[in-house]
Each structure stands twice: as C-alpha cells, then as structure tokens.
Amino acid sequence: MSKKVVITGLGVISSIGNNVQENYNSLTSLRPGIGHIQNLDTVHKNIIPVSEVKLSDKDLGQMAGFDMNRPVTRTTLLGIIAAREAYLAAGLDKVAKLRTGFISATSVGGMGKTEMLYQRYLDPADKGDFMKFLETHDCGESTERIAEALGIKDFMTTISTACSSSANSIMLGARMIKAGMIDRVVAGGVDSLTVFTINGFNTLMILDKEHCRPFDDSRQGLNLGEGAGYIVIESEEAAKAGNRPILAEVGGYANTNDAYHQTASSPDGQGAFLAMKKALEVAGLTAEEIDYINVHGTGTPNNDLSEGTAMTRLFGNQVPKFSSTKSYTGHTLGACGGIEAVYSTLSIMNKTIFPNLNFKAKMKELDLAPETSLLSGVDIKSVLSNSFGFGGNNSALVFKKI
Amino acid sequence: MQIYINGLGNVSPQNTLDNSSFLEEIKYHQDYFKVVEPNYKEFISPAAARRMGKVIKMGVAAANYCLRDAKVENPDAIITGTGMGCLEDTENFLCNILNNKEQFLTPTSFIQSTHNTVGAQIALLLTCNNYNFTYVHRDLSFESAFVDSILLLKEGEASNVLLGGVDEITPNHYSIHAKKGLWKTGAQTSEFFNKNSDGTIPGEGATFFSLSSSPKDPYATVLAVEMLFNTNSKEDLKKVLDRILSSNNIQSKDIDLILLGANGDKEGDRVYSEFKENFFKENNSAAFKNLCGEYSTSSAFGVWLASQILKKKEIPTCVSVSRTPDKEVNKILLYNHYCGNHSLILLSSC
Amino acid sequence: MEDLVNQLKVQIIKALKLEDVKPEDINPTAPLFGDGLGLDSIDALELIVLLEKEYGLRVENAASAKKIFSSIKSMADYIAEHKKA
Numbered sequence A: 001m002s003k004k005v006v007i008t009g010l011g012v013i014s015s016i017g018n019n020v021q022e023n024y025n026s027l028t029s030l031r032p033g034i035g036h037i038q039n040l041d042t043v044h045k046n047i048i049p050v051s052e053v054k055l056s057d058k059d060l061g062q063m064a065g066f067d068m069n070r071p072v073t074r075t076t077l078l079g080i081i082a083a084r085e086a087y088l089a090a091g092l093d094k095v096a097k098l099r100t101g102f103i104s105a106t107s108v109g110g111m112g113k114t115e116m117l118y119q120r121y122l123d124p125a126d127k128g129d130f131m132k133f134l135e136t137h138d139c140g141e142s143t144e145r146i147a148e149a150l151g152i153k154d155f156m157t158t159i160s161t162a163c164s165s166s167a168n169s170i171m172l173g174a175r176m177i178k179a180g181m182i183d184r185v186v187a188g189g190v191d192s193l194t195v196f197t198i199n200g201f202n203t204l205m206i207l208d209k210e211h212c213r214p215f216d217d218s219r220q221g222l223n224l225g226e227g228a229g230y231i232v233i234e235s236e237e238a239a240k241a242g243n244r245p246i247l248a249e250v251g252g253y254a255n256t257n258d259a260y261h262q263t264a265s266s267p268d269g270q271g272a273f274l275a276m277k278k279a280l281e282v283a284g285l286t287a288e289e290i291d292y293i294n295v296h297g298t299g300t301p302n303n304d305l306s307e308g309t310a311m312t313r314l315f316g317n318q319v320p321k322f323s324s325t326k327s328y329t330g331h332t333l334g335a336c337g338g339i340e341a342v343y344s345t346l347s348i349m350n351k352t353i354f355p356n357l358n359f360k361a362k363m364k365e366l367d368l369a370p371e372t373s374l375l376s377g378v379d380i381k382s383v384l385s386n387s388f389g390f391g392g393n394n395s396a397l398v399f400k401k402i
Numbered sequence B: 001m002q003i004y005i006n007g008l009g010n011v012s013p014q015n016t017l018d019n020s021s022f023l024e025e026i027k028y029h030q031d032y033f034k035v036v037e038p039n040y041k042e043f044i045s046p047a048a049a050r051r052m053g054k055v056i057k058m059g060v061a062a063a064n065y066c067l068r069d070a071k072v073e074n075p076d077a078i079i080t081g082t083g084m085g086c087l088e089d090t091e092n093f094l095c096n097i098l099n100n101k102e103q104f105l106t107p108t109s110f111i112q113s114t115h116n117t118v119g120a121q122i123a124l125l126l127t128c129n130n131y132n133f134t135y136v137h138r139d140l141s142f143e144s145a146f147v148d149s150i151l152l153l154k155e156g157e158a159s160n161v162l163l164g165g166v167d168e169i170t171p172n173h174y175s176i177h178a179k180k181g182l183w184k185t186g187a188q189t190s191e192f193f194n195k196n197s198d199g200t201i202p203g204e205g206a207t208f209f210s211l212s213s214s215p216k217d218p219y220a221t222v223l224a225v226e227m228l229f230n231t232n233s234k235e236d237l238k239k240v241l242d243r244i245l246s247s248n249n250i251q252s253k254d255i256d257l258i259l260l261g262a263n264g265d266k267e268g269d270r271v272y273s274e275f276k277e278n279f280f281k282e283n284n285s286a287a288f289k290n291l292c293g294e295y296s297t298s299s300a301f302g303v304w305l306a307s308q309i310l311k312k313k314e315i316p317t318c319v320s321v322s323r324t325p326d327k328e329v330n331k332i333l334l335y336n337h338y339c340g341n342h343s344l345i346l347l348s349s350c
Numbered sequence C: 001m002e003d004l005v006n007q008l009k010v011q012i013i014k015a016l017k018l019e020d021v022k023p024e025d026i027n028p029t030a031p032l033f034g035d036g037l038g039l040d041s042i043d044a045l046e047l048i049v050l051l052e053k054e055y056g057l058r059v060e061n062a063a064s065a066k067k068i069f070s071s072i073k074s075m076a077d078y079i080a081e082h083k084k085a
Helices: A020-028 A057-064 A074-089 A111-122 A129-136 A139-150 A165-178 A195-203 A236-241 A270-283 A301-315 A333-350 B054-070 B087-099 B108-113 B117-126 B138-155 B171-179 B234-247 B266-279 B298-312 C002-015 C041-055 C062-068 C072-084
Strands: A005-014 A100-105 A155-159 A184-191 A227-235 A248-257 A292-294 A321-323 A382-389 A393-400 B003-011 B077-081 B131-135 B160-167 B205-212 B220-228 B257-260 B285-287 B331-338 B341-348
Touching (some): A005 A074, A005 A165, A005 A184, A005 A333, A057 A074, A074 A227, A100 A139, A100 A165, A100 A333, A111 A129, A111 B171, A129 A139, A129 B171, A139 A155, A139 A184, A139 B138, A155 A165, A155 B131, A165 A227, A165 A333, A165 A393, A195 B087, A195 B108, A227 A236, A227 A333, A248 A333, A292 A333, A301 A382, B003 B298, B054 B087, B054 B205, B077 B117, B077 B138, B087 B108, B108 C041, B117 B160, B131 B138, B138 B160, B138 B205, B138 B298, B138 B331, B138 B341, B160 B298, B205 B298, B220 B234, B220 B298, B234 B266, B234 B341, B298 B341, C002 C041, C002 C072, C062 C072
Parallel strands (some): A100 A155, A100 A184, A292 A321, B077 B131, B077 B160, B257 B285
Antiparallel strands (some): A005 A227, A184 A227, A382 A393, B003 B220, B331 B341
16 A cells, blocks of 8 residues: 555646646746636626636637537536646556546536526427437536547546545545556546536625635635646556656545535634645645645635634644635636646646735734745645535645655 | 445335335336435434435435444445436526526525535534545446445545435436437336336435445445446456456356346347346346336445345345245345446345 | 515525424514524525515625624615615
8 A cells, every 4th residue: 555656647728728838837927817708608797707718619629639520518628638638748648558547527517518508408399409418418428528538448437526526536546546456547627617607606605706816815705717637647666667757746635524514614624624634644744844735725705714724723833835826727616626736746846836816915814825926946845735615525635746 | 355234224216214124015106216205304404404405315314324224423434426416406506597597596506506415414414524525427426436435445544434326306307308218208117127118217316335344234245346438348348247256256156146227228228138148147137227217326226225135135026036046145246237337246145 | 664574584484495484483683693593604695685586685795794684673674774765
C-alpha cells in the first residue's frame, strides 16, 4: 500500500483557456473569464455574470473531433477536449498493456440538452430525431463517450457528489492504483453551464451580480462557470518504467461529511476540518509542511467563513499562503476539483502562486487574507486543494513536489 | 480478507422490509413497479421529511432498516449508487423553470435534485461525518459503489460500510421513455416475461447492505464483484468469469444458482440465454426482475434476493428456477447486463 | 389584518409543506425560525418567493428578510405597509 501515485499528464478547458498553456497564461496575466452569458437562452442573460467557455457546441465538436451527427452534449465535448489533452500529454496513447481507467465526475451531466428538449420529450405526439438525445441525459453518459474517445475500456465510473465530485474521482483513482487494481487512471470531472443550475443557485440567492470576491468581507456569492479538468495518475514505478514525465505526486486525500445541513456549511467547518486533517495524515505531512492552499473559496458568505474557520482550526495562526482560483474560472461545480488539481500541479511545477482576484478587505470574523498578487519563485513542496459540495460533501487533496 | 453482508434493508415493489416473511405473496402493479412505501414517520421526523422527495425517503428508510438489522449505529462509510438520481425533484425544478419562464422558483426541489442527496440525508440524520460517495454510472452505479465499498474495507479505512442502490420512477420518466418504445406499455407487471411483446417493465427501489470485514450473523460473503464496459464480446466475458472462478478456487459446476437480470425484452434477454448457454449450461438458474422491474440499480435487488436465499436456505416460489435444486444453495452468481455494460457478482453462504 | 394573518398561515403551511401543523397552531407573534415553527434558511428562501408570487413584493437582501420573517405578524405588517404604497 506504500506505492506512490504520480501525475504524468494534465488537461483543462475553462473560461480562461482551451488547454493547459492558455489557462496558465490567463492565470499569470491575472485575466479572469467572467462575463455576460452568451451560449444560453435565459432571462438572466444580462443580469447574472458567468464564466463560460467561449466556444459554441459546434466549435467544441470540431475541437473534440466528434461526429456531430451523433447525439452529444456540451458536457461530453468539454470532457473529451480536456481528458484527451491529459491523455496525450502523458503519452498514454503510446503505451499498451497497462490497465487504464477513466474516472469522471459531473453534477448535472446532460442537463443542458434535456432542458432544451424536455417539453418536446413530454409531448406524446412529438416524435422526431431529437428523441435520440434522451440517452444523453444521465451523468454516466458523458463518461462513456469520453472513455470511448480515448479508447479506455478496462475500467470506468462516474461520481456525483455535487461540487466535490471531481476531487473524489482523483481520490478514487489514487486509491485504486495504490491497491493495484489498475495501473493508470485519467481522473477529473466536467460540467457545462445550464439554465437549470443558474436558476437553482439563483433561488438560493448565492449568485453575485458582480465578479465573485472569495474571502473578501464584501463577498455576495459565487459566479457559475463551466469546464473540465483531468489529470493522468499512475504508480511511480509504471511512470518511471515508461519514462513518462512526473509532474507531481498525489500525496494525500480524504473525504468526509459535514452532516450539518443539506446546503449550508457548519459554522465550525467540521467537515472541512476533518477532510484537510485526514488528507494531511494520508500524505504523512504536518500542518506546517503545507506551502499553499488552493481553497474551495466560492465567494459565498457561508462557504468562505466556514472554510476559513476550518483552516484556522487546523493551522492556528500559521495559515499557509492561499488563494481561490474561482475568481478566474467561476465555480465549475463538478469540474472544479479536476481543474484545481491541474492548477495546483502548475503551481508546484512553475513555483508560482496564482492570486485571489478581487480581494480587498478581510472578513470581520477571521484574520485571513489570501494572496492578491502573482507570486513566482516560491518553492512549493506541498499544496492542499479543497473541494466542498452540497450534502456536506467535503474533500481535500494533497499534491507534492517530486 | 472476507467481506460479509451483515444487514439488509430493502424498500421495493414487494414486501421486502419485513424480514419475518420472505416473498410469500407477490405484488403486481399496473404499468410499472412501484415500491411499497413504509410508514416513513418511523424513521424520519415530520420536520425532516417534509422536504424530502420519494427517492430520498425510500433511501433513508432502507438505510435505517439495514443499520438496525446489522446492529450498526453509525457506519464508517456511506456509499450509494444511483443511475438517475432524484428524478422527481429534478423534474419538478425543470418543469417550474419551463412553465414559469424562470420566475417564482423556490430552492427546495433544486437542492434535493442533487445526485448525492440520498447519501447526504442519511449522513445528516445519523450525524455521520465519515466517507460519503455517490456513484452515477448508468447501470453500473450500484456495482461501482460495491467495488469502492470492498476497497475501503480492504484498505482498513472502514470496518463496516453502508452500501446502497437507489432509483425511483416517475410518471414523466415512464411516458417519455415509452415514446422510445422501451416498455411493454399498459401492461400488468404479471406479464413481465411475456415473450410476445417488446420492451420491459420499469421499476424502482432502494436496497441497502451493511458490509463488514467481520461476520455478525451474516447473510452471505462476497466473493467477487466485477464489471465489463462497453463490450459484447464473449471472450471478454469468459476472461472475467475465469478470473472469478480461479481466484476463488472453484469451477463453474460449483455455482448452485445463476441469478439473471433478464427483463422480458426479447432482444436484451438473448444476451442472458447466450450467457447461460455458453458458460453455465448445466447450472440451475432463475431471474429476479419480475419482482422489482428494470431500473439502473436493480442489481441491488438481485443481491438482496441472493443474500436472503443463502441465509434462509430457501428459494421462494415466486422465483422460478429452471429446475428444483437437488442440494443446498451455497453459491450464487448474479449476472446483469444493459447496453454493453455487464456485471458479475458472486456470493457464498457463510 | 386578521384575514391577512390567517391567509398567510394557510399559504405558509402549504408552501413549506408543514403537514402536521394547523393554522390555529401558529401563534402570529411567535418566532417562525429557531424555537417557534423551527424553520431554517431554506424556508426563508421559500418565504421570499411566496411574498413575491402572492403579494408582488420583492425582498432584496438577507438582512431585511430576517426582520420581515421574524413572525407571521411582522410579515403581515410588512405586506400591509408595502401594498398600500
């Protein structure tokens, strides 16, 4: 069980770029992707800002090389683009004989198509070609299509635990590799923006009408985003044997439940605290050894206060440098753990901490300030990445420099 | 390490919650299978229940029964599989958006529409801070959760796991898929295996298991849980079967009952008859979906049935076996298939 | 005013699915949240929509919501006051 699990490939598409390099460029040039809604038909169009991938489904289809005559969702296309980038970067296409798995995550799967067609689905008289999209609704469908595009058949599954979903797919992948169940895994998650989620979060009154301001005292809520983030993980031996580049190590992971409320986080951040503590234990690190935290930091009053409280409980007055990259990408729900795993790895590889945009003043309750400018030349040995979701689902991952 | 099933809780279209009888009387339903709903007030306070959709209540009740059966107060992990998630709440919120043109929307159905709501509500009611995953991989959602549960026990991260499969059916789901010709529409569930009609009859259920690395008056022990993805190759199936048999040092003749997920659909059921013909020609076999219907996590019902048969040492008459068993049933292999995805689960008596 | 209070009670019971509560069980001046009816933050959001849908009144922020929803009486007062204007 002492096998090291290492990262050998990264892939990402988000509002700030269609691949890893573009995302890195935006992160280091302090360029967020938040703006007006372009790709969705909704009454909130010019009121609620979002963080969209600025490509139509048709463009994404072309980029993904997908036969658009087949039924497909935006979720699947985003997923193929990011997962394939990771897969090719790790050179997995050149290695046969290893047992390869694909573990994906999504919160609403094919809802983007369903919401457009639902009234037609319901009309018994309306029977057209559109009915083929019915099978694209459920969460597992995108996983099957992405796995098919990569040619992965040995193992696949889909996790849906709201906003911690893709952190959990990385955790499962790492555990399976350690247990020797599989040799390498493409793990992460994807979500596309939908009218369903925009209205859902709007009813909760946690959408900021301005750019989100994680950890700032004036924060009013989150901005929804979309995208996909995947990493390739494998055992260190396999990576070395195959001469694949080792980018970082998945050192620790944990999942806990806050068991406090269906949507709200507990005032003492118990679930978050336990997840971070456990992830450090698995990584064999003390709190002092964490150099940077890529926080969940959605920008809602409740999350940031609860997460900040949990950080203070764990790190005392020695809270490491931290930032929320959701100030660039918005909250990509089921994709955020995957996207932030990519960013955390980039932080380690490039000795860089990406700033928390839009922060001005500490919240009254806590003496905590995120990094507000780009820091380079920082020797980052360990990063903690948090992802928390509805239903009190809290996950923390630890990435280590190798 | 041995994995034991120490407790069961099953809210299904049959009377399966009451452990004192075992499918003595079979319930038939019109159009599709609907669960026999227990008195939820027994498990959920009115304050907590008022916002819960049906699938959440089903799940919480089944989980509760299961923990009570296994005498576990607070599980070390809660792992749930659901193919379609909280359908009713998802449809409610979606219809409200479409009918009210995105105005006057309230959050409750949106909140409950999240796929991990069942697992989350179980944790909330138990104040369980432990590991909590939800798998949503089509017809392998329950199997994915099962594989993770075993891994967690083998890692020593848990000494007991609450594992469940939950899915609900709604009138909208039924009518939309009827348009695609998936069902034997307008049928009585007694016609489940009517070979003269196309399609199957859908159902629903919430089935939970308390798994543990140490036996406590167990129902069965779990010898294998395997999945095959996106394939229809006989060779692929054979490879996995051989692995299951050799890793348990048994031969195909040692399996006393093959439990098949046949669902009455002519086309799909050919896969099951080929499976039987190719690999288990001489073995006794039976089907189970005529009791619960077809749904993404119906294999959980199959595992429940197998566990009961192994512990009670009896096959209820409503389960029609290909021949009367001439010896005690000690090993059951469950085989389920849907659209190129297959699962094989091997259980043994203790 | 009494009519409005009674009407509100019925609407709230329906909107929040308080199946075991009868209108006469609710004391109009008792707190809705915490001890009284035991409502929570999700119920508050439901009540905001109720005011908007049934009375055409928009509650913009959480701080004013807290005051308005302290009891049935305070809700009725708020409605009476703003419907006139």
